[in-house]
Amino acid sequence: MIVPYIAVMIKMVTAGSHAAPVRGRPREFDMEEALDGAIRVFRERGYHASSIGDLTDAMGLASGSIYKAFKDKRDIFLAAFDRYTLLRTAQMQQVAGAAKSARERLRDLFAFYLESSRGVEGRRGCLVVGSAVELAIFDREVAARVGASLANNEALLAGLVREGHLDSSVPRGVDPEETARVMVYLTQGMRVVGKAGRAPPDPSITIEIAMKLLT
């Protein structure tokens, strides 16, 4: 009797308290698919320009159903933000774990960010950047999540610089934390410029210039 209760609690925690309860009619829609639709809308239009109508279309739900699963529009946004950062962190860690040397892994991350900032994906934009620009100043909770996401990226990059010290692919003189901070500026700036649709003709040149930070 207590085991399923614990399982439910764990699922509720991982799903951010948006998991379906045990009693009553079960949820018919897929929460992850619905949130993917919400992510698409919020990335393209931002928070304020996304209407509930936009969200019902993209999530495949009626407004009544949305308000059964979420407290309000902001609650949808926070759930979408959390899923976005979850997926993005997974992608980054995958990219950052492929190559042999730490230097090459950092190069792969730059390429990944540059690719994310190109074409349709670039125009769609980054939800973290969008939240920072549109919401962080007046919403403490959003600001905290944006800060945590940036700190997370910074830590990942700093860790790679430190690994580079160990495998001798990055000179000891390169400060991990300070360099990672500048690299975060660089990557977030790529997303901004990508939103404006200005992509570099030859990304490989851009990457090599960015790699000078590891000198």
Next chain:
Amino acid sequence: MIVPYIAVMIKMVTAGSHAAPVRGRPREFDMEEALDGAIRVFRERGYHASSIGDLTDAMGLASGSIYKAFKDKRDIFLAAFDRYTLLRTAQMQQVAGAAKSARERLRDLFAFYLESSRGVEGRRGCLVVGSAVELAIFDREVAARVGASLANNEALLAGLVREGHLDSSVPRGVDPEETARVMVYLTQGMRVVGKAGRAPPDPSITIEIAMKLLT
């Protein structure tokens, strides 16, 4: 008879067709002060979260008066954007013209951007970044202005790199255009992170790391 007409036309062009006409009751408010108020509102809240009520407060005008001077909310925004980029470009050119060597002028520009991304000013944000993120994808005219502003900054930075070749403060191997592109990423990223309220404890270290791009 024709001379004042020409003068009026020139003023209308420079003021973006928002100048007061010759006939009728003259405008009582100062257009530049009003636009400064609009700039403050749009920088803090973005476009969609800024209500006409916010703008009447910040511009010191009633809604009826605002609609006498501007076609609609978007027209106010475009005028504010143009004034913002005008002022910002002037500031940048002033900063970029002080030091002796081109390398030092580039360093001053990094410091200027980092300072603009700190504290209250940083939280207030950059109107170009905000426009790129919130509006560029669905508003061609805004996208064009954002693109022009980024291209302008890029050209300014590239020009300094080229000057650095001439005064030998920047190695010849540093490509002006490609390096300027990366520097734009860097500076726009600073504004994003500044919006989130995360400023570097010691800006001078950050600046020196950024200067590695000129290696």
Next chain:
DNA sequence: CGATATAGGGAACGATCATTTCCTATTCAA
């Protein structure tokens, strides 16, 4: 099987927003 609990969905509601209207005030032209 009946009671309870929750989901799905669409219509209704209340608030807010951008914009217009209308009236007064102030200028220039004739």
Next chain:
DNA sequence: TTGAATAGGAAATGATCGTTCCCTATATCG
């Protein structure tokens, strides 16, 4: 000095938006 033109400002308007309500459907518990 009168008329045309425009500014200032407050109230009215119409549309849109987020949210709630209500009804039906489907599950579990006793």
